[in-house]
Amino acid sequence: MNIFELSNIKYAYPDNTVALNDVSFNIALGEQVVILGANGSGKSTLLSILGGLIYVDSGIIKAFGESLNEDILNQPDFRKYFRQNIGFIFQDSDIQLFCPTVYDEIAFGPLQLGIPKDEVIKRTNDVINLLGISNLKGRSPVGLSGGEKKKVAIGSVLSINPSVLIFDEPTSGLDPRSQVWLIELLNELKKTGKTIITATHDLSIVEDISMRAIVLGEDHTLLVDDTAGKVLDDKDTLLKANLIHEHTHTHGNLRHIHAHGHFLGHLHHNKT
Ligand SMILES: Nc1ncnc2c1ncn2[C@@H]1O[C@H](COP(=O)(O)OP(=O)(O)OP(=O)(O)O)[C@@H](O)[C@H]1O
Ligand SMILES: [Mg+2]
Incomplete structure (x- = not known):
């Protein structure tokens, strides 16, 4: 079963900046996909469309078999189902956190859904334990570090227990230890059958979190959609997408062209 089906979608912002052009792909239930x-x-724009936060200008996006547009998301039943099943973790945690304490933040979603209080308390404590943040329970999210805020933002979504998780640049701003923690968390969530869609330009995490990678080009079209391994080996596409870059410089009388970012070695050695 496909959670998402996108056919030739286009999106431009009100000032006519094109963000997505003719993008088509499907995402199946339980799949993990990286958007590179x-x-x-156009990664964040694409995630906003998947999350029902903005609507396509043309083309079709189906979510759970229904065409996603303003009308259907205004229908209370679908809206509730959609919001309960699609969890969005924004790149900037600050826009996601607004409660007086970390505990309240994580309990907020389930309370909004009308879940019985006992169950809310259990879920909130389970999520706090899963994320290892019981020491932060009583703190105000405003005063937390960037990495701590990210954990709380993730917790506020996990407590709703959505079947689909959408992460926008989850590792940005995290130190190496927190990045490893996040990758391990994504793998734990994968084991529970969650569909996980992650936007990143960090090639080093792709294979750790996903079997499949979709690459958006700077022309806002979809360049490739393949296994993570094949995409990471496709130097031409990664160069074209500006995910790695070559630059020329001189060491003594040797001119090198380096590929940076992922393929660290030298591509060519030209004696000048
Ligand atoms: N609110 C907006 N109004 C106008 N143009 C926008 C707006 N938000 C994004 N854009 C433009 O849409 C295009 C896609 O932006 P988007 O934020 O989706 O890219 P991204 O791949 O997420 O980039 P990044 O890696 O920097 O997060 C860019 O050209 C951007 O300038
Ligand atoms: Mg972005």
């Missing part, structure tokens, strides 16, 4: 692309290629 350089800055400005």
Whole structure:
């Protein structure tokens, strides 16, 4: 079963900046997919469309078999189902956190859903334990570090127990230990059958979190959709997408062209 089906979608912002052009792909239930692309290629826009936060200009996006548009998301039953099943973790945790304490933040979603209080308390404590943040329970989210805020933002979504998790640049701003923690968490969530869609330009985490990678080009089209391994080996596409770059410089009388970012070795050695 496909959770999402996108056919030739296009999106431009009100000032006519094109963000996505003719993008088509499907995402199946329980799949993990990474969306790769350089800055400005359209990753966050694509995630916002999947999350029902903005609507396509043309083409079709189906979610849970229904065409996603303003009308259907205004229908209370579908809206509730959609919001309960699609969890969105924003790149900037600050826009996601607004409660007086970490505990309240994590309990907020289930309370909004009308879940019985006993169950809310259990879920909140389970999520706090899963994320290892019981020491932060009584703190105000405002005063937390970036990495702590990210954990709380993830917790506020996990407590709703959505079947689909959408992460926008989850590792940005995290130190190496927190990045490893996040990758391990994504793998734990994968084991529980969650569908996980992650936007990143960090090639080093792709294979750790996903079997499949979709690359958006700087022209906002879909360049490739393949296994993570094949995409990471496809140097031409990664160069074209600006996910790695070559630059020329001189060491003594040797001119090198380096590929940076992922393929660390030298591509060519030209004696000048
Ligand atoms: N609110 C907006 N109004 C106008 N243009 C926008 C707006 N938000 C994004 N854009 C433009 O849409 C394009 C896609 O932006 P988007 O934020 O989706 O890229 P991204 O791949 O997520 O980039 P990054 O890696 O920097 O997060 C860019 O050209 C961007 O300038
Ligand atoms: Mg973005």
